[in-house]
Amino acid sequence: MALLRPSELARLWELHPKTVYLWIREGKLPAFRTPGAQYRVRTDDARAYCEKNNLPPLPRALTSPGGTVAAIGKPGASMRAIAKACKARGASFVAFGNVLEGLLGIAADTPDVLAIDARCDEVKLADVVRALRRTEKMHGVAVVVYDADPTQSAAIARLGVTSVVTRGEDAAEAVSSLLDDGGSRPARGPTRRS
Secondary structure: OOEEOHHHHHHHHOOOHHHHHHHHHOOOOOOEEOOOOOEEEEHHHHHHHHHHOOOOOOOHHHHOOOOEEEEEOOOOHHHHHHHHHHHHHOOEEEEEOOHHHHHHHHHHOOOOEEEEEOOOOOOOHHHHHHHHHHOHHHOOOEEEEEEEOHHHHHHHHOOOOOEEEEOOOOHHHHHHHHHHOOOOOOOOOOEEEO
């Protein structure tokens, strides 16, 4: 979790620094003092304050320096492993239980890596991936399809996904390696993991 100076927040929110310091002293914006008596604000506290007070949201680079990962799929061991790996790396993680909710969520805030459960029953996986690839915002986003049936992994790879993880393989490892590569890997050829 990153720590922000009040002056950085003032610049981001287009306010005078004294306003931010006033909010801190009044206890409205949670902060702590460093050993050098300087105020620092945790990004989670700043983000919550933004939402509560209708301030512009913080840039993603500040709120999740480890990158952002969105996952669409059924709750399960793979989803929990991805969430745990993201937390360990300082990456932001958001999970969506169904495809429609996920597509709306990533349209609002494009992630660096998108993980899709191959077992989503609501719509065809191929239709979801094709629709995502047609949108301008998703061109540079790495897409991982996890818990895929080994017999269908080649067909899924041809859809233009970055990585296919078959059942029993570690989806969290695939997501972590994409975050190591900077998240959004250019859509060259898909990488098949099997």
